[in-house]
Amino acid sequence: MDQNNIYIQNKAREDFNRARSRATISQLLFSLTPERQRLLSLEDVRSLLRPKSESYKGIQVVPIEKVVGSEGRYNDFTKAFLPKRDFIRGRWESIDRAHLSDVALPAVKLYEIGGVYFVRDGNHRVSVAKLQGVEAIDAEVIELDTEISLKPGMTVSDLKNSVIEYEKKNVFSDTGLDSIIPPEDIIFSEPGRYIEMLRHIQGHKYFLNQKKSAEIPFLEAASSWYNTLYKPIIRIIEQENIMYRFPGRTMSDLYMWIIKHWDGLKRKYGNSFSLQVAARDYSEKYGKSLWEQLLSLLKKLFKHNR
Numbered sequence: 001m002d003q004n005n006i007y008i009q010n011k012a013r014e015d016f017n018r019a020r021s022r023a024t025i026s027q028l029l030f031s032l033t034p035e036r037q038r039l040l041s042l043e044d045v046r047s048l049l050r051p052k053s054e055s056y057k058g059i060q061v062v063p064i065e066k067v068v069g070s071e072g073r074y075n076d077f078t079k080a081f082l083p084k085r086d087f088i089r090g091r092w093e094s095i096d097r098a099h100l101s102d103v104a105l106p107a108v109k110l111y112e113i114g115g116v117y118f119v120r121d122g123n124h125r126v127s128v129a130k131l132q133g134v135e136a137i138d139a140e141v142i143e144l145d146t147e148i149s150l151k152p153g154m155t156v157s158d159l160k161n162s163v164i165e166y167e168k169k170n171v172f173s174d175t176g177l178d179s180i181i182p183p184e185d186i187i188f189s190e191p192g193r194y195i196e197m198l199r200h201i202q203g204h205k206y207f208l209n210q211k212k213s214a215e216i217p218f219l220e221a222a223s224s225w226y227n228t229l230y231k232p233i234i235r236i237i238e239q240e241n242i243m244y245r246f247p248g249r250t251m252s253d254l255y256m257w258i259i260k261h262w263d264g265l266k267r268k269y270g271n272s273f274s275l276q277v278a279a280r281d282y283s284e285k286y287g288k289s290l291w292e293q294l295l296s297l298l299k300k301l302f303k304h305n306r
Helices: 003-029 042-049 086-100 123-131 156-175 193-209 218-239 251-269 275-286 290-304
Strands: 054-063 067-070 108-113 116-121 136-144
Touching: 003 086, 003 123, 042 067, 042 108, 042 156, 054 108, 067 123, 086 123, 116 123, 116 136, 123 136, 156 193, 156 218, 193 218, 193 251, 218 251, 218 275, 251 275
Parallel strands: 067 116, 108 136
Antiparallel strands: 054 136, 108 116
């Protein structure tokens, strides 16, 4: 074996060791917030954005900084595409040796969604390219359609919040709810709940129409729902100091759960069942004490840092 080949092999080995060391340091720095260094999963993004169609875009030159996730290997690399597993070494070093030898490699295969890219095939090539400071990479691209823009550096939580805000904006503006209900009064922590809120308003409208000869306008029903159902439940949540038992959730989330729980209790015990008692019952059955929350946090940290 000539000296050049020996140099390239040693350099590839050093490069992988350097990449693994950086990955380990990154994981240690983010041990309390592991999501911040986790590579995005295309499956998670698909489930949140629900793209309606896909189209083949052919071979393109893609900025490497816009490759933010993977279809199937998101557990093997950090957010910066640094290798997290030692078993990756063989494939990773062979790609690096090709890079160091100026050997042309096939284009990677990527999905584009919301302006960023996810690896279908070529995770090791992207990882090597990022470590070596390559600014762009040849890629065969399939575009997934969405109206929500994504940015490099986003976490799943960031993306989820963008989806929630997008849904909120559409629901309030399309229905005119923002003319009678302050948007800042209704905040959900999960996608899909603003659509569920509309179903609650429609159900309330149907109930009100039973006592009227003429059809009640949607906004009139929404105002009634807000003042006679939503706000009273929010006041009970505040009075009973329930929120601390549901970390990471909002009062609007609890409204959804409590009113459903109340409906079930009324079916079982009769319509006279107290809303306040229903709220207390829900909190006791499904809320977590501070000690339980601490144990849950420790379990999550242990799981993410194994």
